[in-house]
Amino acid sequence: MREQTPRQVVAELDKYIVGQEEAKRAVAIALRNRYRRRLLPLEVRDEVTPKNILMIGPTGVGKTEIARRMAKLVRAPFLKVEATKFTEVGYVGRDVDSIIRDLTELAVRMVKTEKMEGVKDKAQDLAQERILEYLRPMPERPLSGNPFEMLLRGGGGYQEHGGEYDHQRQQVLAERAQLRKKLLAGELEGETVEIEVEENLSMLEIFTGQGMEQLGVNFKDAFGNLLPPRKKKRRVTVAEARQILIAQEAEKLIDEDQAIQEAVHRVEQDGVVFIDEIDKIAGRDQAVGPDVSREGVQRDILPLVEGSTVMTKYGPVRTDHILFIAAGAFHISKPSDLIPELQGRFPIRVELQPLSGEDLRRILSEPENSLVRQYQALLAADGVNLQFREDGLDAIAEYAEVVNQRTENIGARRLHTIMEKLLEEISFAAPETAGEIVIDRGYVEKRLASLVEDRDLSRYVL
16 A cells, blocks of 8 residues: 555556546545555544545446455455345344444455465475375374283383384385375376365354354354364365365464454454445435335444444454445435435545446456456357457447437446347357457447337347
8 A cells, every 4th residue: 555656546447447537536545545544643543534435426337346446456355235235223134233244254364365375385385295194194003912011011012013113104204205206296186185174164153143243252262162173084186185285284374363363453444345325225214114214224334434343253343444435326315315424424425427438438448357358258268269340349339328328327237238139149159150250330230230229129138
């Protein structure tokens, strides 16, 4: 984050999102303010709260993509939730505190993965030794004589077969040395080996369920030692065994308590929560109706955004400095329909503009993960070399704009529908028709013109 200036953040977002400069700038400033806050004296640092962002704009213009790419850019714990999935306290359903619990769970996995990557080299060496043990196990030390006599003689019962055992042991060590050379040379990757793996799911997890963590107790840690870990044998190739054993050994090498402590700190200081569809809970409640109180959900979200402490199975997590980004189309309701306290907690309002035909044309080919590149890669797997001409891309964007205007405007998502219909025949016949296929304006008009002109048909098909 130290190296990313607001201008550089916007440049990175430009690789994936077309247009929406105002929203990108707001997000870039919010990220930079987090870094600036870290440089402040401790007594001032706690007083500086994040300036939460409310994105307003129609569906399919890039609201979610901006937040997702931003979190990936700074490797921050990021969680996207739908506001409509939560219910007011007292009703059956998900409560808003589960947002922070899920975010913390995600951060713990993220930190563990990073730490496991740091000890990967050592874990590979340990996994290599375990593979050798499975391929050529050591002989068992023979037992002989009366056990009581063995105790009196100080374990002398081993002496009768000690020479033979030592000989076998030396022989195994010599064989392992040969196998080690073959392993390093990659000659045993396809060999089958039987290994022991621990089962992840315990009976305790089945009975406690998700809601029990609201008590702030990690039942697995509290009672897990009462139940021995269940192990089962699996027959896998050496290549597969190496990956499994590397993960097991890396997990043993990291300090789990330290990883949890770091994850909680990262959530509290760098966490990002993206609340989508917030406009769906913004309408005023009616006197009658089956809907669960939407204003009640807003009141429950408010303490999280204001700053509160949520109990998780990893301990208490404070939400004072978590960045909240809310988004909604606000077709029916308005931002002013949110309760005043919640409005005040989203001081930065950003309006995203509907996509024009020119924007749709750029979205087709400019971003690094553009639809054109995706379809070219997919069909190349079947030997089809898909080539898009400039006039063909222009025609696709024009048809997408026309359908958006005539029916519901769903933004860039309309391109997915258009492209799927356009390439349906090619995708179906691809395995048998390998070669080069050119998509120009003539091909696009042949496949789509009749569908677009028939308004009733395009309403259902496109």
